[in-house]
Amino acid sequence: MITSVLPVPNRRSDPKASADDSITAWALAARGGDADAVERFVHALHRDVLRYVMHLCGDPQTADDLAQDTFLRALGSLHRFEGRSSARAWLLSIARRAVIDNYRYNAARPRLADVPDWQIAVEYAQPKDLPGFDDGVALLDLVASLPDERREAFVLTQMVGLPYAEAAEISDCPIGTVRSRVARARATLMDLLDTTEEPSVLAAA
Known part of the structure; x- marks a missing residue:
């Protein structure tokens, strides 16, 4: 065998x-x-x-x-x-x-x-009585500021939780493009988080 x-x-x-x-x-x-x-x-x-x-x-x-x-x-x-x-x-x-x-x-x-x-x-x-709810809304504001294509890639992979291959299929683009968009979205969000005055938002991220 x-x-x-x-x-x-x-x-x-x-x-x-x-x-x-x-x-x-x-x-x-x-x-x-x-x-x-x-x-x-x-x-x-x-x-x-x-x-x-x-x-x-x-x-x-x-x-x-x-x-x-x-x-x-x-x-x-x-x-x-x-x-x-x-x-x-x-x-x-x-x-x-x-x-x-x-x-x-x-x-x-x-x-x-x-x-x-x-x-x-x-x-x-979302339930409004959960700990960290306000911080989550603040993070959504930051995500909303991303360019459309980067935001879509970020939402699909980091918020919805799809694999990069499936996100690429949905977005009708190569998987490498999705990876690039997510990386750029993360870099932009980190820059925005570095300038925030709310330490709790930074911790939530």
């Missing part, structure tokens, strides 16, 4: 990978009509989708609608999902297309208010 000399990856040692495996399994089960799997799939990824959509659309008033649209599109397309990538990456790709379609639809319509303040919506979505 010949055994492999390569170590077998231990998925249990990586909670994020294990969670993604479970979510992908629920998506595949939901494709077969399992109602409980549909509920688990939606519940597991709703926060990530909402946070990502808030970041992309820059308008908290439409973020909930776009998140709902994302899940409606995903549930209608589950029959085409084969699990070749994680369900999380697949769903965030759909979210990105939903935001782009919304931009195109509203391109000719004037905005009623200039409120590109997605971080406020994130604040409303």
Whole structure:
């Protein structure tokens, strides 16, 4: 009997990978009509989708609608999902297309208010009595100041927690570009943190 000399990856040692495996399994089960799997799939990824959509659309008033649209599109397309990538990456790709379609639809319509303040919506979505909440909001303000492409790469990899390869797939760019954008985003944030007068914000980072 010949055994492999390569170590077998231990998925249990990586909670994020294990969670993604479970979510992908629920998506595949939901494709077969399992109602409980549909509920688990939606519940597991709703926060990530909402946070990502808030970041992309820059308008908290439409973020909930776009998140709902994302899940409606995903549930209608589950029959085409084969699990070749994680369900999380697949769903965030759909979210990105939903935001782009919304931009195109509203391109000719004037905005009623200039409120590109997605971080406020994130604040409303979080429990307000948790320790460090104010520091977290301050950090969101710093992230919001990043250039769009760097902010997207940073949010996907550092806040949502996607691997660089999946972030590159969602952003439709090479993985090296994502790594470069994240590195530059980190450098910018460190410069901003160095100038902050709030030591607690620096510690939270």
